Amino acid sequence: MTGLSDRGEYIAGTFALLFEDGLNFSVVKVDENRRAELTFLAIDGKSYRIESSGDLKTWVPVAFSLPNAPGNPSFIYRAAEVQEMVVIAEPAETTEKVIYRLIVD
Numbered sequence: 001m002t003g004l005s006d007r008g009e010y011i012a013g014t015f016a017l018l019f020e021d022g023l024n025f026s027v028v029k030v031d032e033n034r035r036a037e038l039t040f041l042a043i044d045g046k047s048y049r050i051e052s053s054g055d056l057k058t059w060v061p062v063a064f065s066l067p068n069a070p071g072n073p074s075f076i077y078r079a080a081e082v083q084e085m086v087v088i089a090e091p092a093e094t095t096e097k098v099i100y101r102l103i104v105d
Helices: 006-012
Strands: 025-030 036-042 047-053 083-088 097-104
Touching: 006 083, 036 047, 036 097, 047 083
Parallel strands: none
Antiparallel strands: 025 036, 036 083, 047 097
């Protein structure tokens, strides 16, 4: 069980009855400039946004870029194919602890 409802699995583009086919979003590492390397499986036809919070109450959009295009940050990624994504999130919070969430549209 991934923790998503069947509707959430549908929106994410994953299959609710397969445990292995869930939405995974991970922080791989955070560098000295507080940029976070994040990974997730992108499904073609879906759009992805990242938000961050220091208190789980207030969420702000996070600019992110692909590792091969670091000078071109964006707030949304539209997937053209199914692939494992690695993105670099720019620091959006000044708090010591930052929580990230992935929004799928």
